[in-house]
Amino acid sequence: MPELAWVNGEITDLYDAKVPFMDHGYLFGYGVYEALKVYNGQPFSVEEHMDRFERSMKEIRIKPELSRKETIEIINDLVAKSEYQDALVYLQITRGVGPRNNPSLPKAKPTLSMFVAYLPPIDDSFRQNGVKTVIVKDDRWAHPHIKSLNLLPNILAKQIAEENDAFEAILADKDGIVTEGASSNVYAVFKDTIVTRPTDGRILSGITRLVLCKIIQQNGFNYKEDYFTTEQLKEADEVFITNTGAEVLAVSDIDGTKIGNGLCGPITKKLYDLFIQEVNREIRR
Numbered sequence: 001m002p003e004l005a006w007v008n009g010e011i012t013d014l015y016d017a018k019v020p021f022m023d024h025g026y027l028f029g030y031g032v033y034e035a036l037k038v039y040n041g042q043p044f045s046v047e048e049h050m051d052r053f054e055r056s057m058k059e060i061r062i063k064p065e066l067s068r069k070e071t072i073e074i075i076n077d078l079v080a081k082s083e084y085q086d087a088l089v090y091l092q093i094t095r096g097v098g099p100r101n102n103p104s105l106p107k108a109k110p111t112l113s114m115f116v117a118y119l120p121p122i123d124d125s126f127r128q129n130g131v132k133t134v135i136v137k138d139d140r141w142a143h144p145h146i147k148s149l150n151l152l153p154n155i156l157a158k159q160i161a162e163e164n165d166a167f168e169a170i171l172a173d174k175d176g177i178v179t180e181g182a183s184s185n186v187y188a189v190f191k192d193t194i195v196t197r198p199t200d201g202r203i204l205s206g207i208t209r210l211v212l213c214k215i216i217q218q219n220g221f222n223y224k225e226d227y228f229t230t231e232q233l234k235e236a237d238e239v240f241i242t243n244t245g246a247e248v249l250a251v252s253d254i255d256g257t258k259i260g261n262g263l264c265g266p267i268t269k270k271l272y273d274l275f276i277q278e279v280n281r282e283i284r285r
């Protein structure tokens with residue numbers, strides 16, 4: 001079977017999957033999610049993703065019915081049933097079904113759903129040459145550290161990126177300080193120091209960021225968690241973004257300003273190689 005969905009225990013083809021209209025996930029965006037990459041049939045960093053999923057659920061007061069172990073078993077089973085060795089697993093839980101005027105639904109059963117779908121590899125030219133980005137004002141809700149379904153500002157920022165033929169939107173607050181990408185964390189390299197914003201509640205704590213920061217420290221790179229403006233970012237020697245799908249990806253252009261020599265820089269390349277080594281170590285392929 002190809003791309004598959006699992007909704008409260010029922011497996012279907014992805015585009016046949018259905019959730020009820022009155023689910024508060026649909027009505028209010030009341031829910032949280034995870035996205036994991038599958039390499040060689042195995043989800044990468046599954047425990048770290050489950051840690052974040054459980055943190056997110058707790059923050060929005062959803063109590064899962066299944067244990068972590070049961071959830072991981074379902075993920076593994078769905079991956080095994082799909083045809084994909086390299087894929088995306090999307091996992092979502094919402095408040096469940098109930099009247100619209102009742103915000104808490106104490107008795108509702110949360111709707112757990114997930115899918116396994118094809119995840120196209122990053123274009124080789126993007127990998128070598130870096131990607132174009134645009135700066136967009138960060139006007140998201142006040143709790144972007146929760147991986148919530150309220151992604152409208154992120155989606156609008158992505159649309160602005162698309163309209164400008166850019167791969168990603170880099171978000172900045174009203175003072176011009178970079179927060180993160182619309183779906184990624186952002187890093188600058190100044191001389192030989194890698195800098196990324198601290199996880200201060202204004203950004204999502206990316207799992208790729210978590211894994212990469214360990215790699216950075218284990219390999220003796222100069223590393224600092226700090227704030228930088230969009231203007232400072234444009235003057236960095238290298239800029240890169242991370243997320244589950246793109247892994248470690250160079251940025252070569254921000255709002256038309258070329259970064260470094262306009263190609264993937266040496267530190268970004270080294271970090272990408274080390275990240276893939278870490279994936280291969282965990283996945284053992």
Ligand SMILES: Cc1ncc(COP(=O)(O)O)c(C=O)c1O
Binds near residue numbers: 154180184208
């Ligand atoms: C806003 C935002 N920041 C950062 C990330 C990176 O997180 P991860 O590395 O866990 O994919 C994502 C992923 O989708 C995101 O949506």
